[in-house]
Amino acid sequence: MSTSSAESLTRKFTIYFTSIALMVGVIIYGLSLSMLYWLEDEVNTRLLYAASVTAVSDFNAGAPSPLTMTNSITAYNDLSQLPEQYQGLADLPSGFLNEMTNASEQGDIFVYRTDYVAMQSHHPLLLVMNAETAELTENEWRRISLFVFGITSTLFLLFGYALIKLTKRMIQPISQLSDQLHNGQPQQRFQVPDGAVQEFHHLTASLNSYQAQIAQLIEQEHTFSRYASHELRTPLTIIHGASHLLQHDQSPDFQQRQQQRIIKAAADMQNTVDALLSLVKQESRQSEPQPQRKLTQAEMETLISTVSELASKKAVSIELNMQSQPQITPPEAVLRMLISNLINNAINASDGGKIIVTVSDDYIDVVDQGRGLTESEIHQQGHGLGLLIVNALCQRYGWEFDLADAKTGGCIARLRFNTNAIS
Template sequence: MRKTAKSMTRKLSFYFGSIALLVAAILYILSIIILYWVEDELNRRTLEQIAPSAQTAFEQGAMSPLVLSTTIVAYNDPDTLPKEYQTIADLPIGFLDELHDTFKEDIFIYRSQYDGTKATHPLILVMDAEKVELSRDEWNNISLVILAVTLMLFALFGFAITMLTRRLIAPIRAISEQLEGSEGNQSFQVSKDATQEFHALTASLNHYQQQIAQLIRREQAFSRYASHELRTPLTIIQGASRLLEQEGNPEFQQRQRGRIAKAASNMQQIIDALLSLVKQEKGLSSPELRPLQEKELRQILAEVAPLASQKQIQLTLQLDASPQIAPSEPVLRMLLINLLNNAINASDSGHISISVDEKGISVQDQGHGMSSSDTRPHGHGLGLEIVEALCQRYQWRFSLNNSDTGCIARLHFPAPTDAR
């Protein structure tokens, strides 16, 4: 049977309650024992302290037996002892204690001796224990008081332990219930009076939940993007293949073969770029740096030129530096194709410029910009999710901001100390 937080609370309460009950029983027994000892010790000290007075009285001519108080009688002659107390004379010198079940009643006895003018005389003090000790009813009352106090302490202790246990278990139960009823976008939280460790735990859970949600969104975008990008060259290849089956002049067939070759090349580049994300998950080492070539950028612009010309958008390139970059040509192509397509779709006319410097690559358009709902960390558009993922793969940073004339998408290179 699996243990739950509720059953753990009951078990902890039972364990602590058992300990509290044991402690209460020990305290009760110790209290009774100490009271008995204190009572007997006081009576023994009383006899010991009154013995010099009895000795002085006998030396001054007092006769045995000598009544010292309502409970104490002194003897200096064994013959004067009552018949039932005759055995007291046989006790050793210095005896001081209570005798139980020896005589009809319990008595305290002090056996000593002193030197008289002619001989040594015994000194015997007898105290009636029943008159100086607490009665049975008084002991019962004291026991009831001790028991009541002990039980009250047990109840308070058990209540405190139960409340403390529930307080310790409550955050765990709260987190468990939130985990069971979580719909994926719910933030975990605990009460303010929970310990710091539980607040740190909920913060970690919320952080990991956000990461999971981000990865799910990225995976969905990856699936949609890969499906869209791979379907386009496949459609071109299938259409060109069907056209090749038809009779035509060599020039027409050559054009179709070129379309097939170009579509296959684009598909290969897309696959290589997407597989770079898988390499990151496998923990492969980062690729070496390579120089960014102007020819590479011109080829990318040529790919999006037909789409730009349909909207009468002019594409320009400004190369202020030839930085060293880590992404391969297929990866850089996918990054810039996504940014350029996003810029073209957001523009109706004007021009789009690509500028390269030592710190990054910028794509600026003259479109309508982003609305307030689009200003998210990953920008807007399906391909920008892939851009963000690829940037994280190579320690780049992607930003998308409005400008005075449109929108600026920028790929920030890592600092020299951060580059791998």
């Protein structure tokens, strides 16, 4: 596994591009000097070629050979008059125009060898230019080299600075996100600089979304654990207490009542276990449609009877309005947990009055006349421990759960079989 960090990646990028920039700088420096050398020679040869026209005109006018045209150019139309150091130039072919290195004791020279016609006869023409006087001196070349080197170095430094800034700007969001992930503070929102590219902002938004989902799932897990513990401990306590009482009273009526309590508590525990297992069970064929069944009035009355004792203690009456017998998917244990949670929450939020349970083809409503919703309950974070279980069960079976204030007071809890809104 690689152990490179964002900082080391920045250094690698810097070294890599610095090497490229240095190589490019050396190439540019070499090409610049080479171009200047070529340009200098090209100017001198063209100057020598242009001087040949003047030399021919002067010789036709009777000028003697050798003809001194400038302090650096000398023309000859009689090769026998060439100085001893230039004797080898007589053998050059006509049309030769170039610089010759170490051709004389005076140093490098430019030579142009040609012919011209005068008085109907051909005459040779040789122009010699001293390169030392025509070319730039060593000091001048040194100054030019320093100037080119300075420009190249400045460009190199500017390129390196821009490269480092660009690399840091590219790596900074990654480093910042890495530090935030490493710190791992709860409820921390990930952030990147405003100048970061759009993809980093999308990544940050996704991380924040995933973190919120993880926090919600953790909270749901804690709530689920508390709720499951409460739902399972209550019947166990009843069974344990009734079993203990059976040992102290042997009267038939008393024992029968305790047995009924044990049977009811065991049935409640069984329903709770079935509902929770239905929630966490991994179906082997999730893509296949689940079988539906009819929700009958008798089943709803049985479900309501399980919470009637709590309702009577708070002077709350429960009314069933069975408008239809819809086809539903959840089994009886799951439906019992859904309805009992909603009715229990409605009872706990009421100080009397009436709770109306309405069953239609599209939804099941539980309407109370209680205190209404608090701020946390509006965001579905309160109103009983079983609310998250209700949401999870609805998602499991493709239902939707809504909780809203009723216009006449209290609130409406709705289990929707489709997407109809609360009116």
